Amino acid sequence: MLNPCDAAFVAELASVLPDGCLNAPDPGHLEEPRGRWQGRAGILARPQTTAEIAAIIRACHAARVGVVPWGGGTGLVGGQIMTDGPAPLLLSLERMTALRGAYPSENALVVEAGMILADVQAEAARIDRLFPLSLASEGSCRIGGNLAANAGGTAVLRYGNARDLCLGLEAVLPDGTVFNGLTRLRKDNAGYDLRHLLIGSEGTLGVITAASLRLHPIPAAAVVAMLVVPSPAAALELLGLAQTHAAGMVSSFELMHRTGFDFLAETMPDIRAPFDPLPEWIVLIELGLSRGMDPEETMAGLYDAANSARLVTDGLIATSKAQAAALWNLREMVPQANRRIGAVSSHDISLPLSAIPEFIARAPGLLAPLGDFRVNCFGHLGDGNLHWNVFPAKGQSRAIHDAKRGAVKEAVHDLVHLLGGSVAAEHGVGRLKTADLKRYADPGKLAAMRAIKAALDPYGIMNPGAVLD
Secondary structure, three states, X not given: OOEOOOHHHHHHHHOOOOOOXXXXXXXXXXXXXXXXXXXXXXXXXXXXXXXXXXXXXXXXXXXXXXXXXXXXXXXXOOOOOOOOOOOOEEEEOXXXXXXXXXXXXXXXXXXXXXXXXXXXXXXXXXXXXXXXXXXXXXXXXXXXXXXXXXXXXXXXXXXXXXXXXEEEEEEEOOOOXXXXXXXOOOOOOOOOOHHHHHOOOOOOOOEEEEEEEEOEEOOOEEEEEEEEEOOHHHHHHHHHHHHHHOOOOXXXXXXXXXXXXXXXXXXOOOOOOOOOOOOOEEEEEEEXXXXXXXXXXXXXXXHHHHHHOOOOOEEEEOOOHHHHHHHHHHXXXXXXXXXXXXXXXXXXXXXXXXXXXXXXXXXXXXXXHHOOEEEEEEEEHHHOEEEEEEEEOOOOOHHHHHHHHHHHHHHHHHHHHHOOOEOOOOOOOOOOOHHHHHHHOOHHHHXXXXXXXXXXXXXXXXXXXXXXX
């Protein structure tokens, strides 16, 4: 049974923390991007050191007060928002932004968890290296939250998820113990890997305070293109052809449906469509090339091979950084257009690559008995991650479909599960998908997760209600 973060507890906590560390919660820390939930908190803590975080967690552990970690507030499954239960302490990492070390010869960077992702990328660029994690929210999300959610993004195909870009962690465990695992080692088999346990745990097993990050060489050249494909099956064949044509150099491979461009036209009419008329399916591809390779020639060669195989029917190849940025901007603006339209139900799913065409073909038929909907399907086809989002018919409000949201989600997720996929691809479980985890997770996995949670956090103070209800 948790206790509220009340005035008495706050006064006791203030006696062991520096002035300015504790603040009244402001609305910006109690909202989530989609506007579905409003959070609550007894106090907002803004520590500046790991020692301060450890003191906060020790006090919460002793008093049985819940702790909700807060990074950049960009999560889309409610992991940073606690809507009911005793008011928790909201723990923000926004003041922990220091660069602790840069090691170009090791391809490593050590940063504190509150550093904004775009700043991590900039620090890597300063030593002529690449930190390839790339998200639409990179200007505001923070690396600790990225690791806590095992963020994906547009470059997973080549470089992996956040998990694959982390060498070591420093974290505060639920009893206030500091885990000093900030290693830069590539190999370390000395027992259980707590780093991988904490990554993706969404703050339910501890608070990540710093990370050693894996860097990569910056490609000598890059080229971006939008290619028109006749179907998702053809897009998958194009992916295979690209990986053969430019082995190891396909950085991103995104699938976009025409509905996304329709939404851009409805909500942001100043944005120019890439093709007229708009095709049904488009692939956005980026190649990061080795020294000596000509970017336009390489992409043109891929296009010619794909055209000969009848996998593409048209295309645009960027011939400058500005044109490449403009093509990427079209992709990155689609989620914003989605929010302005207002989804009935959003689905962050992953599937075996070969099952994607079947899912895309079958899923709309499951919605037909439930109502008149539009579907915007887009996402990271190269790693099997789709954002398959359901919207009201044009001219309708999503509010008229609120009662159907659960049925829509269940129909989509049941098909994903049937085809061997996951209903939590890159956004995590948070509080939105705890029932989905119970419905679809392997019972052995779920039992092991509960046992780990009980062992590390017996009082359940860490992010109560997230991941495990």
